[in-house]
Amino acid sequence: MTGETSAIEAHRSSLRAMLGEDLVLTGIEEIARYCRDWHGDVSSSAVAVVRPRSTADVVAAVKACRELGLSIVPQGGNTGLALGATPDAPEREVVITLERMNRIRTIDPDDFSAVVEAGCILSELKDAIAEKGMFFPLALGAQGSCRIGGNVSTNAGGINVLRYGMTRELVLGLEVVLADGSLFEGLSTLRKDNRGIDLKQLFIGAEGTLGIITAVSVKLSPYPDNVATALLGLASLDDAISLFRRARRDCCDLMSAFEFMPPLAFTLAREAMPDLPIPISGDYPAYVLMEISGSGLVDVDDLMGRFLEGVMTDGLVVDGTIASSQTQARNLWLIREGMNEGQAKRGSHMRSDVSVPLSRLAAFVAEAEEAIGKALPNCISVSYGHVGDGNVHLNVLPPNDMTGKARTDIIYAAKNALNEVVDRYNGSISAEHGIGRLKRPDFESRLPETHRKLLTAVKTAIDPNLLLNPGCQLNLSAIS
Template identity: 60%
Template sequence: MDTLVDRQKILSERLGQAATITDPVDMERYCRDWHGDVATGAVAVLRPASAQEVSEAVRLCAELQLAIVPQGGNTGLALGGIPDNPSGQVVLSLERMNSIRAIMPDDFSAVVEAGCVLEAIKNEVEAAGCYFPLALGAQGSCQIGGNVSTNAGGINVLRYGMTRELVLGLEVVLADGTIWSGLSTLRKDNRGVDLKQLFIGAEGTMGIITAVAIKLLPQPEQIETAMLALPSVEAAMALYRRARRDCCDLMSAFELMRPEAFSFARMAYPDLPMPLSTEYPAYVLMELTGGGLVDVKALMEGFLTREMESGEVLDGVFAASRQQALNLWKVREGMNEGQAMYGPHLRTDLSVPLSQVAAYIEEASNAVARLMPDCLVAAYGHVGDGNIHFNILPPRGASPDEVAGRIKQGKTLLFDILDRFNGSISAEHGVGRLKRDDFEKRLPEAQKLMLHALKNALDPQGRLNPNCQISRSEHEISH
């Protein structure tokens, strides 16, 4: 087999200098996870500019017996886009495929390439009078291909669903280089099996997404935001049930936070004005959106007035301006950034049935306090859809080995409790390599057989993102 230098030379000659990076320094940002906890390497980073160039790269990698790790904006939290075999894998970045091919306001749809940054898509469709509701903290960096490949969630799942529910069609390069064009924008199409679903949430293990037909909606003309203080997490979930009933489908976000949220937010934004002067056991960030003839402000005011008068809500702030609303959201976003500044820690994206959110948080918090008393807990999330980010932060000053030990202990503790609640270890971040073993451990045999059958059918040589989601290394495949 060719040496590393030979392979790099062939890749550069056949794919072109603009599409091939081989300098280790230039490859660093593609081989390091978003938080900087993991850094690896690759034979090369490939940057094709079209579906045809992706196809050519896939075929060439097969010739050179190289596996491919597809990568979007590299903002993932499960190591799904980070290579784990530097001498046998290339990173295939979709960043140069960043064209918005078409926006069709009358059809409420658009076709965008996989490398389009989410925020750019949102801005372009807004200029056309439409709205794309996928909203993530990393939307200024993440790419739509990665969003689809991980079936990303975000703050608007409650109303608009996961990314899967916003995808109308896909263009995908298969493991043999075939380009499948399934970019239909039809809302109703019942012609047999919906093949695009094989690639949504598959994290590049079944094919490489190169373009997406997305669903658009009317632009919300009214956005009303409030932060509310409650006596407990149980009270917050009871509030959610009442809000879901009284505000109907106009509620687009319902975020739970506890007091530690403000401590982490201050780390990220020291000058951020705190919305409430008194500390409470639980907080909710709630948002209603709508347009047309519906008076969203009156609906929010009426709901909050009833809740305050009944004594169920202890305190609150109703945003009087868009800037004030953005400041409220900065608390939620800042707690993520503050935790990242804290250092390596256990990050989870769990989900449980809605009726069990409060019980899970209480049981898990008590278990951590009892068994890991020197660690901090940050429990928050998109609880309107059952998604809890239950994070455990080791004590500052701990050695790398001690930190790794706490993270492993915390993950085992949280996942064991989660199993009793019949929950999921991945609500929105994907499985990747980080949670692969935990995922496989919990796979029913029938589901495992189906997943391997699909992988064998679509990628018989095991070259697409090996060891992501399921343990299938390129070294285990007979050539």
């Protein structure tokens, strides 16, 4: 047994003694699923995986790791796309997963709020809230697996940002275990509380680098039981931007989603779901998946019909279909979801999550696809995303027969070509997925010095021993 292996085994024995056998996993096979990323592109290991059942257990685990000199990688559903919850130092890191902490503490329809533990799966949380006649609007492709603590830690976006905002806008309060084992108790459900700096905001989007979120109080809305969904064919992405402006005027705040997709979306969706019905021709240059929703006395079907009649008369929309049932609406959204699955079936590829000013979105996509086409003429660009918030997912698919290092090099080159265009448009290299470990070098290379100093000061003030998620977002040893 080598010295390093001996030290790891000693740490594992200590953790089991301090926390109990029930909370600590150490077997190679049983910890494997906690030590790889969502797509299976990256695998690692850890000293152990700790699975607390309560906030008190999290406090005990943090104190134990601190005493043993071990770093902590907090983890929710492990569905992130930036390696923010993937350990990368197996000999000195412990994964603390919140998956067992999945209780819904309260749902209060009169207060339009709920208090839930961090390990609640998003779809299960939404269903429980819906049973009370209320609505939690966060909606992601991974909502059947992701957990609310991870959503908050990454400030997740999704398809309803246009109307309801990012996760940050949906959080009323937080309970957080800090690096020294103390507890930040901020589970307020107040809408107005102007008592100085809003400390909960520090932990939203921090990806577990400042504390471990154990519970969240969230803002609820009336359930939108009236929903109209339409898939539209357009002559160009420029027309999609014009359509969005008009929809914002005519449909106002009832518009909850406005997604754009390329014609390739249908091919990719069918590759993932061969029996998926496609109710519109695949020959148009651009497509929009649009949804408006409301509750009570609002007639969204009439609104959608009148809106589409006007824009089709004016030639802004060439073709379209409106879902006449929940099943048809679900099938339309499956095209959007299936497009992602179809890309995954083609193997590892460059996945991006960028944002640019909405007014320049169409020009950005054209310029970025042109730049990638010139640099990598044998690759396929797939651009889609959320028109209403300027968020573009421009992915690049290498040739199917390309493998190994050649494929990795193509992905790296595509990322650099894209980011150069993002910089010219004063955009962001991460719109909704976070920084994690995957985007850290690109993030750090673009940090203004004042921004860098502030981030470092916050991190070292709250976590002076760099216990929490080291290497995620910032490499402090390189910038301190």
